[in-house]
Amino acid sequence: MDVDLACRVFSWEEYNRIVDGLKREGGLRQDAKIRHRLWLRDEIYADFVPFGGIEDENGDFAWPPDFDVSLNVLGYRLAYEDAETMTIGTASMKVISPCWLAMLKLKAYTDTPERTKDLVDVYFIIDHYLDFIDEDKRLYGPDATDADVFSIEPFDTRVAGATLIIRDCNVHGGETLRDIQAALRAFDANEAMSIVFARVNSLTQEVARQLLDILFMPIEEHHGNIE
Numbered sequence: 001m002d003v004d005l006a007c008r009v010f011s012w013e014e015y016n017r018i019v020d021g022l023k024r025e026g027g028l029r030q031d032a033k034i035r036h037r038l039w040l041r042d043e044i045y046a047d048f049v050p051f052g053g054i055e056d057e058n059g060d061f062a063w064p065p066d067f068d069v070s071l072n073v074l075g076y077r078l079a080y081e082d083a084e085t086m087t088i089g090t091a092s093m094k095v096i097s098p099c100w101l102a103m104l105k106l107k108a109y110t111d112t113p114e115r116t117k118d119l120v121d122v123y124f125i126i127d128h129y130l131d132f133i134d135e136d137k138r139l140y141g142p143d144a145t146d147a148d149v150f151s152i153e154p155f156d157t158r159v160a161g162a163t164l165i166i167r168d169c170n171v172h173g174g175e176t177l178r179d180i181q182a183a184l185r186a187f188d189a190n191e192a193m194s195i196v197f198a199r200v201n202s203l204t205q206e207v208a209r210q211l212l213d214i215l216f217m218p219i220e221e222h223h224g225n226i227e
Contacts, residue, residue: 001043001044001045002044002045002046002047003044003045003046003047004046004047004049005046005047005048005049006048006049006050006051006073006076006079006080007048007049007050007051008050008051008052008077008080009050009051009052009053009054010052010053011053011054012050012054012064014053015050015054019038019048022038022048023038026040027040028040028046031045034047035063035069036048036049036050036063036071049071049073049076050073051073051076051077051080052076052077052080055072055073055074058072058074058179059072059073059074059075059076060072061073071111072107072111074107074176074179074180074183075100075103075104075107075173075176075177075180076104077176078100078169078172078173078176078177079096079097079100079101079104080094081172082096082097082099082100082171082172082173083095083096083097083100084097097168098125098129098132098165099125099129099164099165099166099168099169100169100173101121101125102121102122102125102126102165102215103165103169103177103180103215105118105119105121105122105125106118106119106122106180106184106193106215107180107183107184109122109193110183110184110187110193113192113196116196116200119193119196119197119200119201120200120201122197123197123201123203123211125161125165126158126161126162126165126211127157127158127161128161129160129161129162129164129165130157130160130161130164133164138164146164146167149163149164158207158211159210159211159214162211162214162215163214165215166214166215166217166219167219170219174219177219178218178219181215181216181217181218184212184215184216185216188212188216191209193212194208194209194212195208197211197212
């Protein structure tokens, strides 16, 4: 039904010019209530979120002119830097890496807890993460960089996936990753997230807690030697 887009801008004027261009040249129309939503057809829309020069140091911004609606884009800059440029149709754009998609969806859930679909998406990424990486280079080759995940007892591909998500986010985003993890731990202090994570993904509470604990855990406490 939807496409999620983020746009790096340096001012609200720049963002508004882009939106005006999409409406004028692409035939999109702005949602009457949700300011970052643009409709292509009645059943297809794009959420078009700005970041870069409009948020504060915590990743928060409020929409002008009334400033009555706020969003948090903590981590978007690093996700942009780690994204891979791809050609889709005639457009060249950066596509977010799976590790940052998982962490930003967790953060998005803390802002909008009714969006349980975010937790379903996160579990899908965890469950399939070994399919997203170069397994020969990282797990099985003679110089494998992450073969130590096989020594985690008992071995589980989901545990390995969650561990590698944090390692990959940490490559360029150590401080920001820690800020996101701190926000996630604070939100889940009473297990508000893990209970829902278990329910929507048909997991036991024990498994849900284990996977989220890995994603919330400071990188220094992770299994194996991580630099």
